[in-house]
Amino acid sequence: MPSGDARGRGRVVGRDAERLAALYDAHAAPVWRYVVHLTGDRAGADDVVQETLLRAWRTPRILEQDPASTRSWMFTVARHLVIDDVRSARRRREIGVAEVPETAEGDATDALFEAILIEEALGALSIDHRAVVVRAYFGGLTVSEMAEDLDIPEGTVKSRLHYGLRALRLALQERGVTR
Template sequence: MKRGLLLRALHDGHAAALWRYAVHLTGDEQLAEDVVQEALLRAWRHPDILEQGTSASKAWLYAVARNFAIDERRSARARWEIEFARLPEPARTDRTDRILDARLIADALSQLKPEHRVVIARAYYCGETIAELAAALDVPQGTVKSRLHYGLRALRLALQENGITGP
């Protein structure tokens, strides 16, 4: 418990100034927060530092913060990270592919038996469950499952015949 109180006193007394120092070192507020957190974590791991007194522990904290900031800037992650002032715009999708896919699926669905087509359409496009489909179509749930299975198999074959999917 004593260590927790000492760390709390160290945090309350030095965290804000240490953060400003870290921002000055790194030029990055997010990284400065990481630097302060790491310095305080290392102080927690070294209770002897906490007991040395305010000025000694303050000097130690600043040295740890400086070394950690340098290590972070030298790390491979920092070398390969690319920073942007603003995020790039998301890619705009061309609706043509979606329209063509919908047309191909509609053509394949039209080749199915009506009982298969209705079960697939209501399950996948309307989001109805097996129980809801069974009640709506007045058939057992096992029949709905069977129609879904054989309907999807026939749909896959129809798509393969049209050259849409692999075997």
């Protein structure tokens, strides 16, 4: 008898497939147009029609009815699917755009605040120390170039740079920038 059960299920599936094909032929196009009218989304309408037919296939009483009498049921299911999609969390979080945005640019706010803090800390240095630190780090000058530019010995440049950086670190610590 197991072979008879398998053949019986095969016939039911075959009969269901015929009824599902009849439902598709009779109702897919009108349901698709209805969903496009509701949403304006042609690709989404394909998905809704597919899900509607899947639900019809999973509801045995729909397959047993005459395909001509199930249109209102299919319209109702399609409408509920559209409503569920609109209410879904996915839909609320996604924003459709006409063009894909270019790469995001970083916010310059942090850099602006850092520049202000550094400017204030440099302002706390003596004029001699600030002149050497600014030329070394912002001007990119070597010790010999700074010595020539400021008309002082190289040893004095090194000393001012050392003590200027130490004073700059202390000024930044006072402003909470470093430990």
